[in-house]
Amino acid sequence: MTSSGLLLDIPAPTALAGPSDIFTRRESNVRSYCRSFPAVFATSRGATMWDEDGRAYIDFFAGAGTVNYGHNEPRMVQAVVEYLTGGGIVHSLDMHTVAKRAFLEEFERTVLEPRGMAHRVQCPGPTGTNAVEAALKLARKVTGRRTVIAFSNGYHGMTLGALAVTANPQARAGAGVPLPHVRVAPYEGNHGMATDEALEALSQQLRLAEQEDGGAAAIILECIQGEGGVNAASPVWLRGVAERARAHGALLIVDDIQAGCGRSGTFFSFEPAGIEPDIILLSKAIGGVGMPMALVLHRPEHDCWQPGEHNGTFRGFNLAFVAATAALRHFWRDDTLARSVATNGAIVREALLDMVQAHPGCALSVRGRGLMQGLRCEDPALAARIGRAAWDRGLVIERSGREDEVVKLMPPLVISDDELRRGLAILAEAVHAAIH
Ligand SMILES: Cc1ncc(COP(=O)(O)O)c(C=O)c1O
Secondary structure (H helix, E strand, C coil): CCCCCCCCCCCCCCCCCCCCCHHHHHCCCCCCHHHHCCCCEEEEEECEEEECCCCEEEECCHHHHCCCCCECCHHHHHHHHHHHHCCCCCECCCCCCHHHHHHHHHHHHHHHHHHCCCCEEECCCCCHHHHHHHHHHHHHHHHCCCEEEEECCCCCCCCHHHHHCCCCHHHHHCCCCCCCCEEEECCCCHHHCCHHHHHHHHHHHHHHHHHHHCCEEEEEECCEECCCCCEECCHHHHHHHHHHHHHCCCEEEEECCCCCCCCCCCCCCCHHHCCCCCEEEECHHHHCCCCCCCEEEECHHHCCCCCCCCCCCCCCEHHHHHHHHHHHHHHCCCCHHHHHHHHHHHHHHHHHHHHHHHCCCCCEEEEEECCEEEEEECCHHHHHHHHHHHHHCCEECEEECCCCCEEEECCCCCCCHHHHHHHHHHHHHHHHHHHC
């Protein structure tokens, strides 16, 4: 497999065949990303995916922040293959396994201890939304309170508890039942809200929760809102949120499911703000090569779970532990990856600012940090055209925001300089084509 010969010489994408193909004929209407990226993918390596006809695509989506270490990272693949061929146990509920022990030891050594974190590690079901459910249950159990404060534009998943703290009206409507015991505060910058104003509005919601429902159990927060439009909160606002959580006896939950595992430039997205969340949620990239996995990290003094109180069949998928251990070992024992995210983040920033400058009057702006950045278009229709034009040119890129008005750049963190620059060149070309 090679990533050479990409782009420019690639044939036009082949749309799926229509009603006769198995996906259209049999797969539920609920399918979504395949509508934006109508190809049948077959193989992948690093930051490149190939469809079944051999057409190459540069991936600026990375499974919404799942393949941070690149597709099929060879050392992780090798570790998984060796584990399987060696007869390693794949499924074990939450029984002890050598794979889980190796992961916990590596996570403690590489992530928790260097940051002075005493947090316990809970393995919920392997999706992000399951980690959110567990966190909400735990915060309510610890505090004996019901109300949770969530933020405008926040996204936390699709199961009912997670949906209750998710802002998207269309997603919420899918619940079909009320989604109670949640108060929404404005995220910094939403509707032009300044840092102080947004903090005052949060204080007000916390006071209302006290008056009406005995106080808030938790505040749930993304330090960079992914689905909400790549809104990166300032350290000042994040510290203000943490202070208010403490002052009101609410646990602070940081949902790092999309922004974590190095995406923002540090392992956890909250590190530059210097805050110490009570509960931290990881999923997506923690599983290394895209293996389903989720973690809830919580303070030992909050570990009041009864055994099996948040149970589930797939809590601890050993192949994910193997890949995750390899990822931590190869990418987080030193700061090489973090430094390369900073360098590549600056390249992305510069390229996006160039696009803004090249099209004055189009109301484009840049947002985000690390390798989680976005090009916001005042006109959502323009963002849609850019996404399509990029796809036509062999770039997989997604949109987010309330009206999908932000073109979101999330390449694998290990993307090569060549792929990054070619991806950015395609995007610049797509912006130009979409405008003219
Ligand atoms: C911040 C955040 N939290 C939770 C979730 C839900 O994760 P999952 O789709 O694995 O349930 C997502 C998914 O995009 C997310 O971005």
